[in-house]
Amino acid sequence: MDLPTWLQENDIGMCPCGCMGARSKKNFVEKTLFELARVVRDSIFSEELAAKQGLLQSLDPRSKLIGFFFLLLAIAIVQNPVLLLLAYAALVLLALLSYVPLGLFVKRVWLVVPLFTGVMLLPALFNWLRPGDPLITLLNFGHVLRVGPWNFPATLAITRQGVKGNLLVMLRVGNSVSLAALLTLTTRWPELLKALRILFVPKIFITTLEMTYRYIFVLLALVEDMFFARKARMLGPGSLQENRHFIAASMGTLFGKSQAMSEEVYASMLARGYSGEIKTMSSFHFKLWDWAAVLLSILLSLLLFVSDKALGGNF
Amino acid sequence: MEQPIFVLDQASFGYQSDQPLVQELNLLIYPRESVVILGANGSGKSTLLKLISGLLYLSRGRIAAFGTELNEKNLQMEDFNRAFRQKVGFVFQNSDAQLFSATVWDEVAFGPLQLGLNPEDVKLRVEETLALLGIANLATRPPYRLSGGEKKKVAIACVLAVNPEVLLLDEPTNGLDPRTQRWLVELLVSLRQAGKTIITATHDLSIVEEIADRVIIFNEAHQLAADGKPQELLLNRQLLLDVNLIHERSHFHILGQTSHAKHL
Numbered sequence: 001m002d003l004p005t006w007l008q009e010n011d012i013g014m015c016p017c018g019c020m021g022a023r024s025k026k027n028f029v030e031k032t033l034f035e036l037a038r039v040v041r042d043s044i045f046s047e048e049l050a051a052k053q054g055l056l057q058s059l060d061p062r063s064k065l066i067g068f069f070f071l072l073l074a075i076a077i078v079q080n081p082v083l084l085l086l087a088y089a090a091l092v093l094l095a096l097l098s099y100v101p102l103g104l105f106v107k108r109v110w111l112v113v114p115l116f117t118g119v120m121l122l123p124a125l126f127n128w129l130r131p132g133d134p135l136i137t138l139l140n141f142g143h144v145l146r147v148g149p150w151n152f153p154a155t156l157a158i159t160r161q162g163v164k165g166n167l168l169v170m171l172r173v174g175n176s177v178s179l180a181a182l183l184t185l186t187t188r189w190p191e192l193l194k195a196l197r198i199l200f201v202p203k204i205f206i207t208t209l210e211m212t213y214r215y216i217f218v219l220l221a222l223v224e225d226m227f228f229a230r231k232a233r234m235l236g237p238g239s240l241q242e243n244r245h246f247i248a249a250s251m252g253t254l255f256g257k258s259q260a261m262s263e264e265v266y267a268s269m270l271a272r273g274y275s276g277e278i279k280t281m282s283s284f285h286f287k288l289w290d291w292a293a294v295l296l297s298i299l300l301s302l303l304l305f306v307s308d309k310a311l312g313g314n315f
Numbered sequence: 316m317e318q319p320i321f322v323l324d325q326a327s328f329g330y331q332s333d334q335p336l337v338q339e340l341n342l343l344i345y346p347r348e349s350v351v352i353l354g355a356n357g358s359g360k361s362t363l364l365k366l367i368s369g370l371l372y373l374s375r376g377r378i379a380a381f382g383t384e385l386n387e388k389n390l391q392m393e394d395f396n397r398a399f400r401q402k403v404g405f406v407f408q409n410s411d412a413q414l415f416s417a418t419v420w421d422e423v424a425f426g427p428l429q430l431g432l433n434p435e436d437v438k439l440r441v442e443e444t445l446a447l448l449g450i451a452n453l454a455t456r457p458p459y460r461l462s463g464g465e466k467k468k469v470a471i472a473c474v475l476a477v478n479p480e481v482l483l484l485d486e487p488t489n490g491l492d493p494r495t496q497r498w499l500v501e502l503l504v505s506l507r508q509a510g511k512t513i514i515t516a517t518h519d520l521s522i523v524e525e526i527a528d529r530v531i532i533f534n535e536a537h538q539l540a541a542d543g544k545p546q547e548l549l550l551n552r553q554l555l556l557d558v559n560l561i562h563e564r565s566h567f568h569i570l571g572q573t574s575h576a577k578h579l
Contacts, residue, residue: 014489039448047457190417210417217459218411264412267370271407272473273400273429275393281424 028243029231036224040217049185054098057188061195063290067297068183069199074301075175078308084171087304091178098186105185109177117173118166125162128152132159189213194282207278211265219258226250318382318514319343321367325440326376328366336362338537339376346480347389349507351523351545352516355559360516361408363533364483367514368405400431404479408486410466414458419450419469422458426477444476448502458531464495471502482510488519500525518560520567523549534558 056064072089078084095105123129134157145152184192190213193206230246238246291311321344329335336359344350344367352360365371366378369385378385383395390396404426407413416422423444427437445451448468458466467487474482482501482522488496496519503526507513515526523530527545532554534540540558541548548554555561 044460047460051455056511188455190421193417205436211415214415214417214458217457261409261412264407264409265415267365268405268407268413269415271368271370271400271403271405272426273397273477275396275429279428279431280421281428281437 027238029227029234033227033231036220036227039220043217046185047188049100050188052099054100054186056094056098056182057292058289060188060284060286060290061191062198062284063286063294064183064187065192065195065198066241067294068179070298070301071304072176072179075172075179078172078304079168080308080311081168081171083304083308083311084168084175088171088175088178090300091175091182095178095182098182100182100185105178105181108181109174113170113174113177117170117202121166125158127155127157127159127162128163130159130162132161134158135163150271157174170249191284193246195284197282203278207280215258215261215265218261219254222257223254225251226253285311317345319345320381322377323366324377324379326366326373326378328362328371328374332374335374335537337366339540342542344512346512347507347510348529348532349503349513349527350515351527351530352514352531352533353518353520353523353548353558353560354419355518355535358533358535358558359537360533361485364405364485364514364519368403368483369399370405373573391435397430400415401477401482404466404474404477404482406474406482406484406487409491410463410470411458413470413473414461414466417457418454418458419445419458419461419472420454421469422469423472423476430477440476444472447475448472463490464492467491467495467499471499479511481514482506484513484515484517486517486519487515488517488522496522520549521528521560532558532560 059067075084075087078087092102095102098141127134131153134155137155137157139156141154141156143154145154187195190210193209193213196206197203227250321342323342326337326340326342327335328337338359340363352363354360361373366373367380367385369380369390372385372387380399383389385399386559390399394450406428414422421443423441424437427440431574432440439476442451445454448471450465450468450472453461453469458469459471464478471487487499487503491499500522503513505516507526515524517523524545530541530543530545532541532548535558541551543555552561556563
C-alpha cells in the first residue's frame with residue numbers, strides 16, 4: 001500500500017521548545033464525560049448497597065413496598081411535629097441497620113427538601129398571604145397598603161401559624177422522601193419494578209420500564225465512546241458553532257442507533273418466542289419475617305395515627 | 316433419505332428490489348448438519364440467518380422449515396410459532412441487543428417462560444443452563460456489568476435454555492479473546508455431537524474446520540459461490556480470493572497445512 005507523503009512524515013516528541021501552553025478550561029466534552037462516569041458509578045454504588053446483608057435488604061421487595069405505603073399514609077396524616085421527628089429518628093435507625101451511609105441518607109433528603117419544598121412554602125410564612133399572630137415584624141408602613149384592587153395589612157410579618165405550618169409540611173416531605181430513599185437504596189432496581197405488580201401495575205409497563213433502564217447503560221456507553229473520540233481529536237476548545245454541530249450530530253447518531261437497536265431487540269425477542277404477550281416470573285419468597293414486617297409497619301402506622309389524635313397538633 | 320429441515324427454493328431478499336441481499340438461493344439443510352456460511356462483509360450471511368429463523372420474509376422464492384412454508388401468515392399461527400421458536404435458536408451478533416432483561420437470570424428465563432414452561436421447570440432449566448456454561452456466578456448481575464465474553468456466554472445460555480434443534484449463530488467469535496473463542500468452539504463441537512443442527516455465519520477461517528462438516532460460500536454479488544466439504548473449499552485458495560474473503564497475502568492454517576501467499 002502506498003501511503004501519501006504527509007502520512008510518512010514522522011515527528012516523535014512534543015513541541016521542541018518544551019512549552020506546555022496555558023491551561024485550557026474544562027469544556028463541555030470533559031464535563032459530560034465526567035457526568036456519564038458518575039451515573040455509572042452511582043448505579044454501581046446503589047447496586048452494591050442493595051446487595052448488602054442489612055435489615056431492609058433481607059425483606060422481600062413486595063413487603064417493603066406495602067409496609068412503606070402504609071407508613072407513607074400515616075406520615076401524610078400526622079399533625080404533631082414531635083411524632084414526625086420521632087418517625088424520622090426511627091427511619092435513621094432503619095438506615096443504620098441497613099448499612100445505608102448516614103451522610104448520604106441525610107444529605108440526599110435535606111439538601112433537596114428545603115430547596116424545593118422550602119421555596120414553594122416561603123410565601124405562606126408571611127401575614128400578607130396567611131393572616132396570623134406576628135412572630136417577627138419585618139416592615140411597618142403605618143397604614144393599610146392599597147395596590148390596585150388589593151389591600152394589604154400595615155405590617156409585613158412572619159406569623160407563628162406560618163412557621164408552624166411550614167415546619168410541619170417540611171417534616172412530612174422530609175419523612176416521605178426519606179422513606180422513598182430507603183426503599184430505593186435497599187432494593188435492586190429491577191426487583192423494585194417487579195414488586196410493583198403487587199400494586200396492580202400492568203406487566204407490559206413494568207417490562208418496558210425494565211428494558212428502558214437496561215438500555216440507558218448501552219446508550220450511555222455509546223455516548224461515552226463518541227465523546228471520548230471527540231476528546232481524542234480535539235486540538236483546542238473548539239468554537240461554539242463547532243461544538244453545537246458536534247452535539248447535534250451526536251444526538252442524531254444516538255437517535256439512529258437507538259432505533260436500530262430497538263429493531264434488533266424486537267427481533268431477538270421474537271426469536272425467543274415472544275408473541276405479543278410477555279410472560280414473566282418473579283422469584284420472590286414471602287417469608288415469615290416479611291409478614292411480620294408488613295404487620296409491624298401497619299401497627300406502627302396505626303400507632304402514629306392514634307397517638308397523633310391523642311396528642312393533637314399543638315406544640 | 317432423511318427430509319431436509321430447511322428448503323430454500325429460488326429465495327431472494329432485498330429491502331429494495333434493485334439491491335438484493337440474498338439472490339436466487341437454492342439450499343437444502345439436513346438434520347444434524349453443521350454448516351458454516353462464509354463470505355466477505357456484507358455478502359448476505361446475516362440476512363440469510365434472519366430469513367432461516369423467520370425474522371425476515373422473502374421478497375421472492377420459497378423457504379420451508381420442518382416441512383412448513385416459512386411466511387408471515389404461518390408464523391402468526393400460535394402453535395406453529397411456538398414450536399418453531401422452540402426448535403430454532405438464534406445467537407445474535409450484537410449481544411447487547413439480545414440481552415434486554417434486567418438480570419442474567421431473567422434473561423435466561425425469558426425463552427422458557429414465553430414457550431410456556433411452568434415456573435418450577437423454568438427455575439431448574441435456568442440453573443442447569445447457567446451451570447453448564449459456567450456462569451452461575453453471574454445470575455444476579457445486570458447485563459451492563461458483564462464483559463464481552465460474558466455477554467456472549469449469556470446470549471448462548473438464553474438460546475440453549477429452550478433446547479433448540481437448530482442453532483443459528485451470527486459471527487459468534489467476533490470480539491472474543493482466544494480463550495473464550497476456544498471455549499466456544501468446544502461447546503459447538505459438543506452440541507454437534509449431541510445431534511444439534513448448527514448453522515454459523517462467520518469470516519473467522521480458523522474455526523471453520525473444527526466446527527463444520529459443510530461450508531457454504533457467498534460471493535459479493537450475494538449469490539452462492541460454493542457448497543462443499545470444508546477440506547476442499549478451504550484449500551481452494553483461488554475460490555477464497557475470488558469471493559474477496561482473503562487477501563493475496565493472507566495466510567492461515569488448515570488441516571495441518573498452512574495456506575500461504577504465492578511468492579510475488
